[in-house]
Amino acid sequence: MNQTYGIAGVSAVVLATVLVGALGLRISRTTSDFYVASRSVPPRLNAFAVSGEYLSAASFLGVAGLVLAQGADMLWFPIGYTAGFLVLLAFVAAPLRRSGAYTLPDFAEARLESRAVRRIASVLVVGVGWLYLLPQLRGAGLILRLLTGAPGWFGGLVVAVVVTVAVAAGGMRSITFVQAFQYWLKLTALLVPAVFLLIAWRADRAPAPAWDERPVFQRSTRVATDRPLTLTVHAPVRVTVTGTVDGRPLDGPLTLGAGTHRVGPGTTLGFPRGAPVPLPDGGGPGTAPTGWAQPLSAGREQHGLYATYGLILATFLGTMGLPHVVVRFYTNPDGGAARRTTVVVLGLLGAFYLLVPLYGVLGRLYAPDLLLTGDTDAAVLVLPQRLIGGPGGDLLGALVAGGACAAFLSTVSGLTMSVAGVLAQDVLPTLGIRHFRLATLPAIAVPTAASTVVTDLPVADAVGLAFAVSASSFCPLLLLGIWWRGLTPPGAVAGLLLGGGSALTAVTVTIAGGATSGPLHTLLAWPAVWSVPAGFAAMVLISLATRHRVPASAAATMARLHLPEPPRGPATAPGAGPKRSRERRP
């Protein structure tokens, strides 16, 4: 991909973000029109902002990469990411807003009146936030590596520094406008290239992906390696080589016979059109040659059904516990507005996620070499150049790169802010409440350090792990806290520790590479199936056992969570501007 265009695209996005942030700050009201000052954020604008903050690098890059590598099963990712908001809408949004809580620990304290529950919830929020930040920074590293050839850790560091400086300088003031802008930017960055890609695909006589066979190079393709590769060739194929194959330095054409070949790092291989991609048989995940388009048969080792349910549970129930999503609902003036916001978010996310699998399928067609190098997350980035090429392809590539940049900028800044808030308030109270900005440092330094250590984890998978922890700890806390008056502080502590703690342990072991294969790995990589019921069961059983500890004000709190707010003054009533309301009065 063309470096100049790409860098220009990314720089433009960063610049535009800063500009919107700064200009939003400058829209101040003078005497003549200051009535607008006390008008709240309308649900639609807030929904843009929620979507902008929510659509991360995992959605923008990761899902397409997983669809490319592992096929139809991975469509559960976009479905789950969206359906999480349906659960949020039905069970959580309005009561959570009415509780007056800004963060999840706030909710725990408001509902259970216990400092202990608050503290445990804080630790879990930080854990989930860090887990979610990790893949974002990795995605940033990937983009910068593709654009400039810088090492993978460098991009994460750059984003971390940019966000830290922005937050510490207080530059994220008009955050709602910035995030809303980012949503439309991301949608545009996927939609416009998608239109052109489809036209190019039609012009290419609309080839269908080889559904149940090995992927085939649709065009003659050059594959550059940066680490040693093993190729499995079934039929002899004539390639051009610059570098080392099977230990011999070569520069020119070569016929690879059937069998396995070792390719050294820094080698460029030119495959002819129509050659099958030399993937190893049943090697790593996602390289299974058959059943790509069939659910429950491809990839995911032997436990497709289990893994799919793990994914569904984690994403459906995990969204409600994501710190940066919860924080945004505080901006709504009341419970009704929170519901309306969520409905709009569902539409916005649905529109976005319709585009993502398209990139996955086109990637399977036109960028199957990514399966060889393992950079499947880059599918979205390389497609415009592959399919369209020329300056047009470069421009579209720059647009996509800019969108990806927006994806991790918005999510990283939102997450860093919420994690820093919780750190400053609950985990490191010695810093003092005033040192919110100081807390951004540990909030982002830890995942940055981790992202330099952990290297081979697909972006969307890592996000799935954050969802799993959130689903097994905060989902029981929120659902039971809102809908069951019998929840007690000891019950909540037990559920958070058992559900969240076990999921966190499983996830840590997975990321650290503790178990790489077999049923144990599957169990640990998709913990939601067992950890969510464990969290619920612990909360319910311990609550029942400690019935006398139900907070005295439980009934009053429940009433506040579920009764509609009393009508407020004209200032917050939606649509009732002060001028109009004044004229309506006799």
Add this chain to the structure above:
Amino acid sequence: MTALGTVVLAVAALGLFALGAALGHAGARRQQENPADVGTPVERATFHTLHTASLAAPPLRAGLTPDTARKAARRLRPLLGTVALALADEESVLAWDGTGEHHRAAAAARPAHTARTRTFPLTCPDARCPVRWGVVVPLTVDGRAAGALAAFTDRESAVVVRAAEEVARWVSVQLELVDLDRARSGAIEAEIRALRAQISPHFVYNSLASIASFVRTDPERARELLLEFADFTRYSFRRGGDFTTLAEELRSIEQYLELARARFGRRLEVTLRIAPEVLPVTLPFLCLQPLVENALKHGLEESVERGRITITAEDEGTEARVVIEDDGVGMDPQRLRDLLRGRGGPSAGIGLSNVDMRLRQVYGDDHGLVIETGVGAGTKITVRLPKFHPGSAR
């Protein structure tokens, strides 16, 4: 694999850290519980008794309920050294600590609010039951019976009677303190209610006077201003709810400034810069309006030139920061300090110290007003409001 190694090392370090923290915490706590093994055995026994009594005090200070009685009885029984101990209020036995709980019904049958100490033997069909004899001592608060303490042993003992009486007296004192606590928190609540700012009579007078001046020249404007005034007073005089949202408070401030503009005309310039994210923040009712009034007073009323007031509300993570700034005559910092300590005389600046006090009472001492000012340098008042406050949502 180095990556794996690093991660394992990091996890191990974290685990060690957690273990160390837990051990240190436990050690510190143990040390607290046994201050030091110093003194003669008698002194140590005294320490022990005092310590046990101090442990029983906190639950009792929350009043006599089944939960607190259970916690207190658990601490009090070792003090008496009896096999069982019961605490009762005027109606029923609240807690039974020790063995022989099947006598609970028998103890409940005794008139709990006896005027004086009573002893009584107990019969039990169970030969091994150690509860054979009991003593009931009344708990009195302000001279009236509030409940009873009963101790049970296997035989008659004058020592137990004496000890039970002393413990009952100590418990009675604690319960009297409960009443004191209640009175004090009632006083604080009353104080907060009294502190609830009121709009100044001057403002009402000035507003009506300036509206009157428009009645003939610009009746439409006068009508609008009157409606503004009606809205403003409805908000300011409302009853119930000590908290409001920043959106409502700002709306009231807008009305206030609109009325002030009727009076000052072009001399008053106002800039509002409000981040919409912080509008739902809850805050004590009418705690920004006095600050604006103060700014208006120092920015305009005491000079003849133009004045500018800037009101900014910003998002600061878990808090909202509201800044009210004017470019008026300012104030001598020393005089301001006196004002905030309530030594400024009856006429001057009740508003500022009132707001400061209420903010401190609700959010704690580190959330008071921050005022930057100097003679001729204008005034800048900063308020930091937590986005979530456990008490404010109710």
